[in-house]
Amino acid sequence: MTQNSPWLDAIQFDDKGLIPAIAQDATTGKVLMVAWMNAEALDETVATGQAVYWSRSRQRLWRKGEESGHVQVVHEIRLDCDGDVVLLKVKQEGNIACHTGRASCFYRRLDGTSSKATWAAVDPILKDPELIYK
């Protein structure tokens, strides 16, 4: 498959054949999540216009939204200077990217300084995960 996609040659996959992919809301700029892609996931993402990742825990392609319906429609794909991270600008269906039911996976903020700092969950749960993955 990849031999038909010369643009994949610019990608520096890691020693596991993966590259981190950042999903960013195309409108608000909010960083929604980071997942991983292999060549097949990236190729299918480009071909279909919807984000497809490689699930490291399940060791298979993960078509984002396949269970939740929270598909990511890809508006733009960017590659960084080293070619080892991709950035997807997406429309997040349902406005929920995180499996916890939040808009973004980055819902924990470090409050306080140095040794006394703590992680605070500062973003609301928009939908009960049990209702998302029923």
Add this chain to the structure above:
Amino acid sequence: MTQNSPWLDAIQFDDKGLIPAIAQDATTGKVLMVAWMNAEALDETVATGQAVYWSRSRQRLWRKGEESGHVQVVHEIRLDCDGDVVLLKVKQEGNIACHTGRASCFYRRLDGTSSKATWAAVDPILKDPELIYK
């Protein structure tokens, strides 16, 4: 050092002791770069309020801006749901994060579809890198 920073316990470092860190402009939301941190880099980032990464190529701490002056002042640190990616919201001194002299490392955009797509450098070079790293 890390034993004095309990908040580090929430971080899931990879098998090399590293975690990817996204730097995002705190004002504009532009994703500037992705680099890696070990526990020491993250601890020093929190302690000093300036981004410190682990350079995989040089195998040493990389205090962002140490050569270029393009320091990143950290306004906020976020952690994702899996605890394996951090997001820094920063003020980028000099407005140049990339060693190519561009605002962001993500200056290549995939244009076209599927097999005929190509990466286009769509963001301007703001300053000649030879003048940055002289």
